[in-house]
Amino acid sequence: MSRTETAIIELMEGVVPKIKQTGKYAMVAITKHGVEMARSLKKKFPEADLYYMSKFAHGDEEAAGIQLFNGSVRLLFPALFPAYEGLILFISLGAVVRMIAPVLKDKKTDPGVVVVDDRGQHAISVLSGHLGGANELTREVAALLGAQPVITTASDVQKTIPVDLFGRRFGWRWDPDSEKKLTPVSASVVNEEHVAIIQESGETDWWMHDTPMPPSLKIYDSIEAAIEASPDAALVITHRILRPEEMPILENGVLYRPKVIALGIGCNRGTAAEEIESVIKDTLNELRFSIWSVKAICTIDLKKDEAGLLSVCDKYGWEFVYYTPQELNEMNIEEPSETVFKFTGAYGVSEPACKRYSGNEKLVLTKKKSGNVTISVGILA
Incomplete structure (x- = not known):
């Protein structure tokens, strides 16, 4: 956190800001440069609500649907987190980490959080990269600002399957009994262990990268064939309830339910x-x-x-x-x-x-x- 931002946060305590949600995303800025970038981005990003401090008011905020606040920016986050799918913050990374810590719950409910530095050089995926959509939001914001996207999620960096998001764009969901396997199976995928993929139903155009699948991911025609190959992990896509003899594939496997x-x-x-x-x-x-x-x-x-x-x-x-x-x-x-x-x-x-x-x-x-x-x-x- 810069001295300027620290001073702003310390001086603006006391008044709880109010929010009025109209869009899916919220943008927040607390510096002069951040406000200018946020105002520019809002014109290209109509689904975002913009919040910044009254001291940077241009006079057109009401007409533009921009919301001003006079209290601490820290006090915005308890209201922003449950209201929006994603937050785009023109605030330093260190300050953001400290301010959002008290309102974090879990990756299923926390919004995606993206931080943009004060010069607009980098857009950083900070929180809920997968389930919260922060990685995709980071890429979009970076493209609009001409910034460098910074994404550290292993599956994105390695261009492989994100186990917790696999098929979500088609409406697939993992079977409730598979949730506890998401983490160990994800580890097998990113560590390039032998992962079997068996698909019996659902959309087949799920590979999203412009590179071939890594050789560690292998597609099998049946669960029986996959079990015989003794993979380290498995991804199974089917509407069927598995037979008892098929259940060994899920010892370290995630079962996906396509909407079919x-x-x-x-x-x-x-x-x-x-x-x-x-x-x-x-x-x-x-x-x-x-x-x-x-x-x-x-x-x-x-x-x-x-x-x-x-x-x-x-x-x-x-x-x-x-x-x-x-x-x-x-x-x-x-x-x-x-x-x-x-x-x-x-x-x-x-x-x-x-x-x-x-x-x-x-x-x-x-x-x-x-x-x-x-x-x-x-x-x-």
């Missing part, structure tokens, strides 16, 4: 969310499919306000898609029903809705009736 399962649902009006959820869980367990790989519930537009369906989708963060009877009748179905047509105008609901959304003419489960619920299951084409 479509559920076609029909139900009686007023069916409780608990019943719908129970049918879904029971059906997926019978198929040995993971609930974490479900992407959407699909139905007829008559059900677009069905409280039980909306509640289940909201609970799991699933897409809720509905089609008109005409759209459903365009699909080929195995068991068209005159009774269903009489009440809905469609010859089926769960089966054609699932086929239309998944883009797959062949469903894993064509149709099953259970109580008030009818369910179909498909895998995205």
Whole structure:
């Protein structure tokens, strides 16, 4: 921390600054040069809110949506951390480390933090490089300022797979039981140990670098083949629940759940969310499919306000898609029903809705009736 910044922080204690969030990111500056750079960056970075000290006011702040403060910049951070996805700080690195220390929680919730030096020569990824997105934010800020990005995360430096972010841009998530393996598997990846990759479903264009995969990462056609090769670690991408004989691959492995399962649902009006959820869980367990790989519930537009369906989708963060009877009748179905047509105008609901959304003419489960619920299951084409 420079003497100037220390003096600023010490003199500006006492008034708690207020924030008004409108964007995804916050920029904060406490020096004259920092303010000028931040003002320039804001014009190119519309998703960012800008905060700086009143002593550097230009007079156009209200019109420009810039927020001024008179208290200590230190007092901003308890409000900024939970409000924003990322922070871009025109403050020295040492000062930032000291000021954010009291508000740190964990890498799942802390925002990405990027520090820019007072001359705009370097943009530094400081906190939450992966999960918080600081590394990508650092590259973007550096490009806009003409600065040098400074990123120290091993997987980024080595241009390899970031285990804790693998597939996130596609909506993949790791299975909850795999979370404890993220750190040791990451170590195997960056230490260039033998890491097996087995993919049974999901997007295949996950390699993001402009260089070939390192030879330590090896793709196998099956879990059985990977187990036979005795890797040091493994990355497994599948919607399936693994069989007992396949579980050894996860002794030092992370299991990823791609969003590939479509559920076609029909139900009686007023069916409780608990019943719908129970049918879904029971059906997926019978198929040995993971609930974490479900992407959407699909139905007829008559059900677009069905409280039980909306509640289940909201609970799991699933897409809720509905089609008109005409759209459903365009699909080929195995068991068209005159009774269903009489009440809905469609010859089926769960089966054609699932086929239309998944883009797959062949469903894993064509149709099953259970109580008030009818369910179909498909895998995205």
